[in-house]
Amino acid sequence: MxxxxxxxxxxxxxxxxxxxxxxxxxxxxxxxxxxxxxxxxxxxxxxxxxxxxxxxxxxxxxxxxxxxxxxxxxxxxxxxxxxxxxxxxxxxxxxxxxxxxxxxxxxxxxxxxxxxxxxxxxxxxxxxxxxxxxxxxxxxxxxxxxxxxxxxxxxxxxxxxxIGSTEIRQAIKDGDMELAYELMGHHYVMSGIIGHGKRNGHKLGFPTANLIWADHKVIPKIGVYATKTEIDGKWYDSMTSVGYNVTIGQEKRIYIESNIFDFDQDIYGEPIKIKWYKYTRGEIKFAGLDELKKQLEKDQKEIKEYFAE
Missing domain, CATH: 3.40.50.620 (HUPs)
Structure with a gap:
C-alpha cells in the first residue's frame, strides 16, 4: 500500500x-x-x-x-x-x-x-x-x-x-480493554520507542521498557494491565503499568512501563509496540519497596495465568 x-x-x-x-x-x-x-x-x-x-x-x-x-x-x-x-x-x-x-x-x-x-x-x-x-x-x-x-x-x-471511535476512546480511558477489543475487532496498540526510565524496576528484579509515545494518543486508565509487547518483530507476554510511580515519589508525570516476561536484552532506543488486553488493578502506594516487590510478583503470576488460559 x-x-x-x-x-x-x-x-x-x-x-x-x-x-x-x-x-x-x-x-x-x-x-x-x-x-x-x-x-x-x-x-x-x-x-x-x-x-x-x-x-x-x-x-x-x-x-x-x-x-x-x-x-x-x-x-x-x-x-x-x-x-x-x-x-x-x-x-x-x-x-x-x-x-x-x-x-x-x-x-x-x-x-x-x-x-x-x-x-x-x-x-x-x-x-x-x-x-x-x-x-x-x-x-x-x-x-x-x-x-x-x-x-x-x-x-x-x-x-x-x-460502534464509534468516541465510545472506544472512553472504554480505553475507563480501562475497559475488553470492550475496546469488542468494538475495534483488535486490541488497542500503543507504539513508540524505548526511553531511559529511573531503573527502579531493575533494582526490584522487574526491569521495564519505558514507552515514549506520541503525546496525542489515548492513554489507558491508571493501573496495571495484562499486555503483549513487541520487540524486533516478536510478541512477548508482559505486564504494563500506567501511573505516576507513587511509591517511589517521582515527579507528577505519567509513565508507561512494560515488564516483558522471559526477556533480558538491552533495548534502549528500539521501536516498541504494546497491545492492551486486560486491566488487573489500580495504582497503589506501598509503604516501601519490599511491599511493592511482593505485589509485582503477585501481578506477574496473575497475568501469566491469564495468558495461559
Missing part, C-alpha cells in the same frame, strides 16, 4: 484509472470502519479498480471545535498498517486546515472527489463534507450530478450501542 499526501484543491489524479474511494476519518479502524472498507474492497475487485481510502491528517473536531488536546486511537502509521492489512491500495491524506474546513460542499465534490477520479464513493451514513445540514450523505447525489456512484453504509451496532 502507498501513502499519498494531498493538497487542496487536488490538482492531479493519484492514478489515471478510475478508483473506488472510501471516505472517513477511520480513527481506530474499528469494526464499523472494517465493514465499510471491506465493502469498498468488494466493489473495487468487482470493477477491477484500485481502492483508495481518503482520510485527514487530524480530526476535524480539532478545527471545528478548537480542540487543541484531542486524543487519538491511532497515529497515521498505525492507521496505515491496518489499511494495508485490509487490502487498501492507496491511503490518501488531506491536511485538515482552517481554510479547508470552510470550503463548500460542491467544492469538496468537484475539487476532491471528482479530481481523485472516483468511480464509486463508499462512506458511512453520518459522513459530512461541510455543514451537516447541507453537506450530508442524503444530499451527496445533488452535488455528484451523476458523475460517480454512491454507496452508503448504515450505522453499525454492538450490544445496542453504536
Amino acid at each position: 502507498k501513502i499519498v499526501h494531498l493538497t487542496y484543491p487536488v490538482k492531479e489524479n493519484i492514478l489515471s484509472s478510475k478508483v473506488v474511494l472510501a471516505l472517513g476519518f477511520f480513527d481506530g479502524v474499528h469494526l464499523g470502519h472494517q465493514k465499510l472498507i471491506k465493502r469498498a474492497k468488494e466493489i473495487a475487485d468487482q470493477k477491477n479498480l484500485p481502492l483508495v481510502v481518503m482520510t485527514f491528517d487530524r480530526h476535524p473536531k480539532e478545527v471545528y471545535e478548537d480542540k487543541k488536546n484531542f486524543k487519538y486511537l491511532e497515529t497515521l502509521e498505525e492507521k496505515a498498517d491496518k489499511m494495508s492489512e485490509l487490502g487498501v491500495d492507496y491511503l490518501a491524506v488531506m491536511p485538515f486546515t482552517k481554510e479547508f474546513s470552510q470550503i463548500g460542499a460542491q467544492d469538496f465534490v468537484d475539487n476532491v472527489i471528482v479530481k481523485l477520479n472516483a468511480d464509486t464513493i463508499v462512506a458511512g451514513f453520518d459522513y459530512t463534507y461541510g455543514p451537516k445540514e447541507i453537506a450530508n450523505m442524503d444530499r451527496l447525489p445533488d452535488y455528484a450530478k451523476g458523475r460517480f456512484d454512491i454507496v452508503v453504509m448504515p450505522k453499525q451496532i454492538f450490544a445496542g450501542k453504536k
Whole structure:
C-alpha cells in the first residue's frame, strides 16, 4: 500500500484509472470502519479498480471545535498498517486546515472527489463534507450530478450501542480493554520507542521498557494491565503499568512501563509496540519497596495465568 499526501484543491489524479474511494476519518479502524472498507474492497475487485481510502491528517473536531488536546486511537502509521492489512491500495491524506474546513460542499465534490477520479464513493451514513445540514450523505447525489456512484453504509451496532471511535476512546480511558477489543475487532496498540526510565524496576528484579509515545494518543486508565509487547518483530507476554510511580515519589508525570516476561536484552532506543488486553488493578502506594516487590510478583503470576488460559 502507498501513502499519498494531498493538497487542496487536488490538482492531479493519484492514478489515471478510475478508483473506488472510501471516505472517513477511520480513527481506530474499528469494526464499523472494517465493514465499510471491506465493502469498498468488494466493489473495487468487482470493477477491477484500485481502492483508495481518503482520510485527514487530524480530526476535524480539532478545527471545528478548537480542540487543541484531542486524543487519538491511532497515529497515521498505525492507521496505515491496518489499511494495508485490509487490502487498501492507496491511503490518501488531506491536511485538515482552517481554510479547508470552510470550503463548500460542491467544492469538496468537484475539487476532491471528482479530481481523485472516483468511480464509486463508499462512506458511512453520518459522513459530512461541510455543514451537516447541507453537506450530508442524503444530499451527496445533488452535488455528484451523476458523475460517480454512491454507496452508503448504515450505522453499525454492538450490544445496542453504536460502534464509534468516541465510545472506544472512553472504554480505553475507563480501562475497559475488553470492550475496546469488542468494538475495534483488535486490541488497542500503543507504539513508540524505548526511553531511559529511573531503573527502579531493575533494582526490584522487574526491569521495564519505558514507552515514549506520541503525546496525542489515548492513554489507558491508571493501573496495571495484562499486555503483549513487541520487540524486533516478536510478541512477548508482559505486564504494563500506567501511573505516576507513587511509591517511589517521582515527579507528577505519567509513565508507561512494560515488564516483558522471559526477556533480558538491552533495548534502549528500539521501536516498541504494546497491545492492551486486560486491566488487573489500580495504582497503589506501598509503604516501601519490599511491599511493592511482593505485589509485582503477585501481578506477574496473575497475568501469566491469564495468558495461559
